[in-house]
Amino acid sequence: MRDPVRPALGAASRLLRGLPVRPPAFAGATLGRTEARIAQRQLDDRGAWEDPRPVEEAERRFASWSGSRSATTFFAARVALTAALRALRLRPGDEVLVPGYTCVVVPNAIRFEGLVPICADIELETFGMDLESARRQCTPRTRAVLLHHLYGLVARDGHAITEWARAKGLAVIEDCAQASGALDRGRPVGAGADVAIHSLEKTKVLTSIVGGVATTGSPELADRLRQAQAGMEVPSAETAERLLRNVLLYEARAHGTPMARRSAERRHAGERWVSTLPDEEVGRKPPSYERRFPAALAPVVLAQLDRVEALNERRRRRARRWDDWARAEDHPVPVITPGSVPVFLRYPLLVDPAMKRDLGWGALLGVSPGVWFTGEFHPVAHPMTECPNARTAVERCVNLPTLW
Numbered sequence: 001m002r003d004p005v006r007p008a009l010g011a012a013s014r015l016l017r018g019l020p021v022r023p024p025a026f027a028g029a030t031l032g033r034t035e036a037r038i039a040q041r042q043l044d045d046r047g048a049w050e051d052p053r054p055v056e057e058a059e060r061r062f063a064s065w066s067g068s069r070s071a072t073t074f075f076a077a078r079v080a081l082t083a084a085l086r087a088l089r090l091r092p093g094d095e096v097l098v099p100g101y102t103c104v105v106v107p108n109a110i111r112f113e114g115l116v117p118i119c120a121d122i123e124l125e126t127f128g129m130d131l132e133s134a135r136r137q138c139t140p141r142t143r144a145v146l147l148h149h150l151y152g153l154v155a156r157d158g159h160a161i162t163e164w165a166r167a168k169g170l171a172v173i174e175d176c177a178q179a180s181g182a183l184d185r186g187r188p189v190g191a192g193a194d195v196a197i198h199s200l201e202k203t204k205v206l207t208s209i210v211g212g213v214a215t216t217g218s219p220e221l222a223d224r225l226r227q228a229q230a231g232m233e234v235p236s237a238e239t240a241e242r243l244l245r246n247v248l249l250y251e252a253r254a255h256g257t258p259m260a261r262r263s264a265e266r267r268h269a270g271e272r273w274v275s276t277l278p279d280e281e282v283g284r285k286p287p288s289y290e291r292r293f294p295a296a297l298a299p300v301v302l303a304q305l306d307r308v309e310a311l312n313e314r315r316r317r318r319a320r321r322w323d324d325w326a327r328a329e330d331h332p333v334p335v336i337t338p339g340s341v342p343v344f345l346r347y348p349l350l351v352d353p354a355m356k357r358d359l360g361w362g363a364l365l366g367v368s369p370g371v372w373f374t375g376e377f378h379p380v381a382h383p384m385t386e387c388p389n390a391r392t393a394v395e396r397c398v399n400l401p402t403l404w
């Protein structure tokens with residue numbers, strides 16, 4: 001690989017070229033001073049946690065931003081998916097087509113409901129589900145198809161799969177966990193699905209450390225999503241407090257001075273929130289799959305909704321810089337589906353497998369390349385003969401940060 005930034009010039013050269021001097025944070029990058037101030041205010045005023053209005057407002061604002069009739073919050077996108085499966089009234093044994101390259105929590109949520117996830121391969125242009133593979137994997141027991149939009153790109157075959165699924169009477173779920181705010185033919189992604197799910201986890205397009213949202217355009221499904229939410233437990237005050245402290249921790253990690261970072265690490269050591277537990281990696285269901293969104297965090301979501309469009313525009317600008325770099329390095333640049341506006345949560349690249357195994361080259365660019373995904377069911381390896389492209393992506397796809 002040609003070195004685009006001579007290492008000898010180091011930080012000064014990177015600064016002049018507009019590349020990051022300090023590796024950008026992978027988590028909490030969208031959290032700013034406003035969110036940190038809000039988290040501190042919430043920590044100082046527990047009485048405010050009882051107020052349902054910020055959650056209601058966050059749901060209203062999210063619905064309008066995502067082009068949906070209604071938005072219902074949950075503890076995580078995996079919980080929003082759980083609620084979606086319940087709302088769609090899928091029955092034990094029903095099959096759900098999923099991309100064979102996803103996060104382990106997606107097939108888990110399906111299995112935990114007694115359903116059977118069946119993998120279709122992805123294409124390697126946008127890493128979305130491949131139409132032909134979906135057709136091949138469909139059986140008489142298939143009742144729903146779950147599409148996704150990875151890295152903030154809009155999936156190449158999304159419309160074709162939706163049309164095919166509708167013709168077969170299958171429900172369509174859109175996993176927008178990595179692409180909230182992207183536009184597809186002028187509408188926000190997910191707006192055409194029966195139910196779409198979004199994530200507010202700490203590495204996502206907008207965050208409150210944890211959180212998930214299920215959106216729908218159907219009044220009936222909206223009612224059932226609300227029922228699913230009502231049947232779930234309210235997170236404990238201890239959990240809410242820990243999450244608020246994580247807002248402070250991740251904001252300091254992403255944007256603080258070295259002193260502020262050290263101080264935040266010291267104060268909140270041991271409280272770091274881990275999104276996916278070891279139990280989930282081996283298919284055991286943790287209690288958090290039955291939890292509502294912590295009301296104490298709703299004001300953070302409102303602040304993120306105020307800024308998300310500006311942040312997404314910044315991500316797109318950074319992606320254009322990576323395009324120039326990738327072309328100069330002879331890496332294939334990510335494909336933008338015609339008629340779509342991606343958000344570039346990360347900038348995906350297919351590189352030589354040796355580059356994915358040894359990420360040292362990132363230091364020359366001042367970044368820590370991301371390795372989403374390290375397994376077909378990230379982070380779990382799940383090779384399948386019917387999903388060869390998923391294996392290729394596991395071996396070759398890295399992703400670069402787009403916010404710094």
Ligand SMILES: Cc1ncc(COP(=O)(O)O)c(C=O)c1O
Pocket residue numbers: 076077078079102103105106148175177178198199200201211212275
């Ligand atoms: C594609 C995809 N879907 C769903 C999820 C689940 O999101 P959450 O962590 O909010 O449950 C993730 C999380 O990383 C993801 O990457």
